[in-house]
Amino acid sequence: MRPSAQVAVVVPTPAHSELHGPLTYTHDAPLPPGTLVRVPLGRRTVLGIVWDHAPAAPGAATLRAIDEVWSPLPPLDAAWRALVAFAARYYQRSLGEVALAALPPALRTLDAEALARRLARTPSPSGPTAHEAPPALTADQTQALQAIESATRPVLLFGATGSGKTEVYLQAAARTLARDPLAQVLVLVPEINLTPQLLARFQARFGASVVALHSGLTPAQRLRHWLAAHMGQARIVLGTRTAVWASLPRLRLIVVDEEHDPSYKSQEGARYSARDLAVVRAHHLAAAGCRVVLGSATPALETWHAAEQGRYQRIELPVRMGGAHWPALRLVDLRQQPRDTLLAPPLRAALQARLARGEQALLLLNRRGYAPVIACGDCGWKSGCPHCSAYLVYHKRERALRCHHCGHAQPVPRACPTCGNVDLAPLGRGTEQLEEHVVQALAELRRPDGGPVRVGRLDADTARGVGALEQTLAAVHRGELDVLVGTQMVAKGHDFRRITLVAAINPDGALYASDWRAPERLFALLLQAAGRAGRDAAFTAAQGAQPELWVQTSQPDHPLFAALARHDYPGFAAQQLQERRAAGMPPFAHQALLRAEARQLEVALAWLQHAAACADDLPGRPQVTLYAPVPMTLTRVAGVERAQLLLESGSRAALQALLAAWLPHLHALRRTPAGRGVLRWAIDVDPLGY
Numbered sequence: 001m002r003p004s005a006q007v008a009v010v011v012p013t014p015a016h017s018e019l020h021g022p023l024t025y026t027h028d029a030p031l032p033p034g035t036l037v038r039v040p041l042g043r044r045t046v047l048g049i050v051w052d053h054a055p056a057a058p059g060a061a062t063l064r065a066i067d068e069v070w071s072p073l074p075p076l077d078a079a080w081r082a083l084v085a086f087a088a089r090y091y092q093r094s095l096g097e098v099a100l101a102a103l104p105p106a107l108r109t110l111d112a113e114a115l116a117r118r119l120a121r122t123p124s125p126s127g128p129t130a131h132e133a134p135p136a137l138t139a140d141q142t143q144a145l146q147a148i149e150s151a152t153r154p155v156l157l158f159g160a161t162g163s164g165k166t167e168v169y170l171q172a173a174a175r176t177l178a179r180d181p182l183a184q185v186l187v188l189v190p191e192i193n194l195t196p197q198l199l200a201r202f203q204a205r206f207g208a209s210v211v212a213l214h215s216g217l218t219p220a221q222r223l224r225h226w227l228a229a230h231m232g233q234a235r236i237v238l239g240t241r242t243a244v245w246a247s248l249p250r251l252r253l254i255v256v257d258e259e260h261d262p263s264y265k266s267q268e269g270a271r272y273s274a275r276d277l278a279v280v281r282a283h284h285l286a287a288a289g290c291r292v293v294l295g296s297a298t299p300a301l302e303t304w305h306a307a308e309q310g311r312y313q314r315i316e317l318p319v320r321m322g323g324a325h326w327p328a329l330r331l332v333d334l335r336q337q338p339r340d341t342l343l344a345p346p347l348r349a350a351l352q353a354r355l356a357r358g359e360q361a362l363l364l365l366n367r368r369g370y371a372p373v374i375a376c377g378d379c380g381w382k383s384g385c386p387h388c389s390a391y392l393v394y395h396k397r398e399r400a401l402r403c404h405h406c407g408h409a410q411p412v413p414r415a416c417p418t419c420g421n422v423d424l425a426p427l428g429r430g431t432e433q434l435e436e437h438v439v440q441a442l443a444e445l446r447r448p449d450g451g452p453v454r455v456g457r458l459d460a461d462t463a464r465g466v467g468a469l470e471q472t473l474a475a476v477h478r479g480e481l482d483v484l485v486g487t488q489m490v491a492k493g494h495d496f497r498r499i500t501l502v503a504a505i506n507p508d509g510a511l512y513a514s515d516w517r518a519p520e521r522l523f524a525l526l527l528q529a530a531g532r533a534g535r536d537a538a539f540t541a542a543q544g545a546q547p548e549l550w551v552q553t554s555q556p557d558h559p560l561f562a563a564l565a566r567h568d569y570p571g572f573a574a575q576q577l578q579e580r581r582a583a584g585m586p587p588f589a590h591q592a593l594l595r596a597e598a599r600q601l602e603v604a605l606a607w608l609q610h611a612a613a614c615a616d617d618l619p620g621r622p623q624v625t626l627y628a629p630v631p632m633t634l635t636r637v638a639g640v641e642r643a644q645l646l647l648e649s650g651s652r653a654a655l656q657a658l659l660a661a662w663l664p665h666l667h668a669l670r671r672t673p674a675g676r677g678v679l680r681w682a683i684d685v686d687p688l689g690y
């Protein structure tokens with residue numbers, strides 16, 4: 001028999017198989033770590049990655065041989081493997097799950113021949129084919145750029161909305177590429193579809209050396225772009241959360257734009273934070289001179305705190321481009337208005353005045369649909385979802401009730417299902433209703449050219465059709481819409497030029513929410529929304545208009561609004577951090593959740609109780625607080641009951657030690673009678689909401 005080498009291979013292991021490390025296979029020669037291979041696993045053949053160390057194998061006779069080696073493809077490098085290994089460890093998942101999920105799905109379906117064909121088709125390495133000349137930077141921007149170039153720590157670029165952060169990213173990228181003919185840059189953004197402008201700006205500046213990586217691509221496009229990055233042909237990768245996993249053998253700069261955005265945190269699988277992994281990735285590459293820039297006008301409090309402590313270096317861009325004014329805050333006290341007011345008279349008047357002058361307005365209401373629930377006035381029946389502990393939302397145009405959690409849809413009943421009353425009434429307001437109301441309220445109004453006011457809506461419902469989102473955004477840019485109504489989608493990163501009024505119709509829900517991050521989120525949302533107003537200083541000045549942010553609220557005395565009026569993020573952050581410190585909340589404590597799902601709530605809760613008991617003697621336990629298991633706020637989704645247990649510690653190391661030691665116990669517990677009926681469980685490290 002031919003002498004053969006033993007090779008450690010990471011294969012896609014299901015989340016709970018307990019197979020944590022690589023498996024051992026044989027091959028006629030050792031293979032470099034990072035090589036992609038196809039190997040037998042059970043009765044299937046799967047894609048695997050050769051890993052660093054050969055594990056001690058049992059009798060070699062039982063080992064199976066590698067089927068196929070993808071030798072034309074360069075191995076995934078040590079830095080990529082280090083990132084994957086870190087994430088698996090930190091987020092308490094198996095290496096195989098994280099590693100294989102980090103590759104483009106289409107790769108898994110290829111064989112060596114198909115791969116060779118693809119590689120033959122990829123173009124040769126391209127330099128940045130520069131087109132658009134960059135503008136001269138302002139003094140602040142120049143300083144920011146220099147600070148990034150000489151940074152030895154992660155940089156927080158704290159810049160007001162419209163202060164020219166993107167231009168700093170562009171020029172930092174240009175310098176990085178110019179310095180090293182092979183260097184690569186990774187730019188992460190929360191949602192690419194919402195900000196097509198950003199991709200366009202990078203493409204205008206860097207041409208074909210830019211590729212996008214996000215879930216909106218077809219599997220084939222995604223594979224092509226991934227290969228371009230891996231082969232070094234793509235010099236700039238612009239992508240969403242998942243792009244943090246891109247293989248970039250010569251990565252020298254990472255930019256995380258709008259770093260506070262919750263969409264950087266994955267809510268499934270490894271539940272990783274792409275923002276945090278970007279920092280880790282740059283840290284691993286520090287010796288090669290890789291830098292990381294986190295940019296925001298409203299940084300996450302974790303990030304702000306890190307900058308206060310000096311772990312991150314803070315750079316400021318305090319003024320808006322072209323001397324644009326910060327919008328003035330106008331509060332409407334909803335307690336002085338009739339119930340269910342959509343547009344209070346002063347807001348309506350301000351809106352009309354602006355539209356009559358040819359300006360644009362943005363109306364924010366963070367709830368899609370016509371009304372969040374319909375109800376019977378006689379017996380009190382409400383449109384509950386049959387599968388979830390949530391209400392069915394009334395969608396008027398579709399004449400349907402829809403659950404926004406499980407997707408259940410049904411026609412609107414003609415009469416109350418319990419008492420037969422035919423007068424069912426919508427309760428509360430959604431964007432569809434706001435749009436209808438605004439159209440009616442402005443029906444008589446004329447724009448300067450004599451035409452009627454045009455109202456558009458942007459939310460997950462109107463964005464569903466192919467290209468619908470882009471069309472609506474383009475219509476606002478071209479001035480073909482005067483009022484844009486929508487959910488938080490309207491507040492993100494758009495560089496609208498003629499908007500001078502932004503209004504939050506009723507953001508109070510966030511202030512009553514049980515989530516202690518709610519004030520942080522609301523402040524960010526309102527400040528970002530306000531940032532869409534008055535971006536074109538010349539236009540605003542010519543109009544003689546001061547941009548305005550209107551907020552209708554029942555709590556006008558909330559300190560959040562005082563800080564907002566001063567456009568004072570640092571003041572707001574200081575106040576929030578003081579509260580968090582007093583309460584021992586993140587970032588002054590570290591958290592993890594253990595979640596369990598079952599058909600019966602008691603089963604999930606009891607399992608969590610058992611889980612807590614088996615953590616008793618584990619390392620780190622004395623420094624970690626385990627709270628009592630509780631139902632999740634939204635307890636039932638799609639017929640499944642969900643519960644969770646919160647772990648908290650002042651020491652990240654203690655929490656990590658406990659979680660790592662706990663994991664095997666949890667796997668074992670699943671197989672005991674206590675685990676019967678548990679459908680799923682998962683650990684969420686650094687959870688964002690619960």
Ligand SMILES: Nc1ncnc2c1ncn2[C@@H]1O[C@H](COP(=O)(O)OP(=O)(O)OP(=O)(O)O)[C@@H](O)[C@H]1O
Pocket residue numbers: 135136137138141159160161162163164165166167168297321493494495531
């Ligand atoms: N140095 C410069 N000279 C001229 N124009 C500039 C310069 N820097 C930026 N701009 C322009 O100013 C506007 C705002 O800049 P940019 O989009 O970079 O800001 P931002 O801070 O990224 O905004 P936001 O956070 O709101 O997305 C853009 O239209 C941009 O083209």
Ligand SMILES: [Zn+2]
Pocket residue numbers: 385386387388390403404405406407408637638
């Ligand atoms: Zn439902």
